[in-house]
Amino acid sequence: MATYVFGHTNPDSDSIVGAIALSYLKNQLGEDTIPTRQGDISPETEFILKKFGYEAPQLKTSYAGENVYLIDFSDIAQSPKDIKEATILGIVDHHKLGDLTTDTPLECWIRPIGCSNTVVKEMFDHYHIEIPEKLAGMMMCAILSDTVIFKSPTCTKVDTKAVKELSKICGIEDYKALAMEMFIAKSAVDGASARNLNTRDYKAFDMNGTRVGINQLEMVDISVLTPRIDELFADMQKMKEEEGLHTVLVLLTDIMKEGSQLLCISDDASKVENAFKTKLENNQAWLDGVLSRKKQVIPFLQPQF
Ligand code: MG
Ligand code: MG
Ligand code: MG
Numbered sequence: 001m002a003t004y005v006f007g008h009t010n011p012d013s014d015s016i017v018g019a020i021a022l023s024y025l026k027n028q029l030g031e032d033t034i035p036t037r038q039g040d041i042s043p044e045t046e047f048i049l050k051k052f053g054y055e056a057p058q059l060k061t062s063y064a065g066e067n068v069y070l071i072d073f074s075d076i077a078q079s080p081k082d083i084k085e086a087t088i089l090g091i092v093d094h095h096k097l098g099d100l101t102t103d104t105p106l107e108c109w110i111r112p113i114g115c116s117n118t119v120v121k122e123m124f125d126h127y128h129i130e131i132p133e134k135l136a137g138m139m140m141c142a143i144l145s146d147t148v149i150f151k152s153p154t155c156t157k158v159d160t161k162a163v164k165e166l167s168k169i170c171g172i173e174d175y176k177a178l179a180m181e182m183f184i185a186k187s188a189v190d191g192a193s194a195r196n197l198n199t200r201d202y203k204a205f206d207m208n209g210t211r212v213g214i215n216q217l218e219m220v221d222i223s224v225l226t227p228r229i230d231e232l233f234a235d236m237q238k239m240k241e242e243e244g245l246h247t248v249l250v251l252l253t254d255i256m257k258e259g260s261q262l263l264c265i266s267d268d269a270s271k272v273e274n275a276f277k278t279k280l281e282n283n284q285a286w287l288d289g290v291l292s293r294k295k296q297v298i299p300f301l302q303p304q305f
Contacts, residue, residue, distance in 0.1 A: 008073035044186035074098035168181035207305035
């Protein structure tokens, strides 16, 4: 019986590349695993897969009765609906510990570093398994994406070291130039619907029994979205009703200005204002220096609930 390896819902590049990389490693170690994904591929991930000639993992949203490895998450809200009927063999992640539990012992590689692919790189080193050239290139891109080219406060020396080593393996010296190309691909919004934009990097969280949804768009220049703000708000309101959310946040993260424009629809916006020590104007606020949802948003918002 095959084991499936997959990342969170609304998969980002870390979830997709991580599934491919972890599955490859596990297979080298003698297991029989298949990388899968829980949702559509983002423009950024498409850029990475194309650049290194990889196919997207197959879409699979149901895992009852299957053995699974999870990468880049451990929250029920980011899991397949039937995750409780699957056997979790292991978790590889770099987020806060979520609310999944298991009935059987499992393997856990969870580190407070910039990217799950950095953890996978450490696993390859641990087992003395060589990383194929093109896979190394994809892992490097995933780390550069998650760490926002090393600018994110989540980035550690372990991540920069991993990128340098992976760049040697894949033979791409100017990895920052490649990363900029990748972020430009990621910034493409032409023709995208408000819902597509609002869910591109969307995650739902259970905050002490209250559902909060947070999307983040990391862009080279967020001003291209200024004409579409009203449309984004209207769709956020719809998402809030459809999913029974208390709060919907969208972070328009400008990776050049190094901060985020926060869009907020909430039953109690004062919780959001208190979390970020700011006043919302027209349901918006500029959060200077905020690049990371996991490190600069969740830890401040969670205690408000
Ligand atoms: Mg992720
Ligand atoms: Mg990640
Ligand atoms: Mg991210």
